[in-house]
Amino acid sequence: MADTLTDLQHWMHRALLRPEEANPQEVDARLTPHPRLSPSGALAIYQQSYRLRIASCMREQFPALCHALGQDLFDDFAAEYVRDCPPESYTLYDLGRRFAGFLDAQRPDRDSQTREVWVDFVIDLARFERDVFVTFDGPGAEDLPPASPATCDADLRLNPSLRVRAYQFPVAQYYLAVRAKAAPTPPPPAPNHTAIVRQDFGTRIVPLRAGHARFLSVMTECTTVALALAELGPGALTPWHDDPGLKTDWLRAGMFVAADAQT
């Protein structure tokens, strides 16, 4: 191992992550002055670029949360986040993976008996946006034949991209309003269930009733309709047993594929 190089890289990386801790004398000792740039000035280009780059990528991954907080406050949260959870992966797709957990761990009312509603909303929205982001580029059903109305229940399988989630706020509606540039205000709590699914590389957001979400969640684990019903207990019926239109809607949203496509 190149000891001098190791030492230099550890020093420079710390200087990027925590610019305020970079000792000016050490900067001068390691970096060469140029006529145009002092050592500290040159290092500052990398320090500033790191901060701006991370903030920019976080805004791209959490556009609705950025809208909710305003860019300045969002950037402050993002900066604190990467100080606490510096990027570990070679891919920027991973950058926001721990953001909702970070916000939850750092919530200002964590030691209080009373929970601040706006904090709950921020965390809920961060979770939703991460779910949408992961669905966009994760496993999908584009190479699998979709299920059709003619596909019998025994042959229905869930789209591999499907995520069934419970949120405390109508975050999906808020997200779509931001997308439509409607400048929404933070909504009051309204617990809900939502399916996020990708079809033809487009991400679909499907509101669910609690019982429907329960069925789909169990089916995620059990694979087939029959096994899901067995898991749910005696007398369990499909969500569409008395509402054929529901099955049609879910098929149209791409929530199912046909069984033989996966074998």
Add this chain to the structure above:
Amino acid sequence: MTTQNGIAALPQLGLGLGLRNVHFEHILTHWPDVDWFEAISENFMDSQGRPRDVIRKVADRYPVVLHGVSLSIGSTDPLDLDYLARLKTLAHEVQPQWVSDHLCWTGVMGLNSHDLLPVPLSDETLAHIVPRIHKVQEVLGRPLILENPSTYVGFKDSTIEEPDFLRALADQTGCGLLLDVNNVYVTCFNADADAMAYLDAFPWDKVVQMHLAGHTDCGTHIIDTHDQPVRPEVWELYATAWQRTGGASTLLEWDGNIPDFDTCHAELLKSRAYMGGAGFQQVLDAAQIAPATGVSNPVSFLVPDVMDAATPADQG
């Protein structure tokens, strides 16, 4: 040497463009008359969604090159073999003409700065990087092509000029070189060095590809922002470089404030005017476009516009 064919067997591809998210729809709809595309490896290697589908379709129609930003060949952390395996899988899938990355490091201690950080150019660094290139080439089964980065700092530990360092790397490993002409200008300007002297010292026989891009003049220094047209000073260097490489494959990078495809393509085609050597036609209408942030090596193009792909179930 672990590669089956050396860099001499690599083709001259002509004039290519970076494959960017904002142009996906245009490319798949119009199949524009571009010689080749360069794809950022990390945008596609983990994708199981639209980016992966797009690169497969593009690779069916055009020569493709994979250009990485995360190999971190200069890092003192161990090589990321999982990353290399994923890169190899993508390469197997899209059959790129070559695979490139940068002479840089991106992080240490298991962390990543997502920047292309320079290494001190010394015998110690050379001895550290050479076996890592050998390992990468062994895993990928092909020569690695390395790019000169844009740099803003100089290290007191540096003892070797960058062209000589790159020559030594190429001689000792068989790797090829990607000469980023804009990076030459940026690095030399910031170090108050002579860019033409840099070119005079460059190992031209190792050059497989060239990059062109725009930069931002910050007064005291310039930053490699890739967010505007190529500057006249860089076009002049390119004219020399094109002559000395004998017409190496040329690619335009545009990564911030990305205009529509036709604008990018028109900027690329300006390079034809600089292929005639002395007396080349001056096409110096590189009006500055105000940069959004002045971030070096902008990476916003690495994040897809997910929001635009999201719709309620009763739409789209």
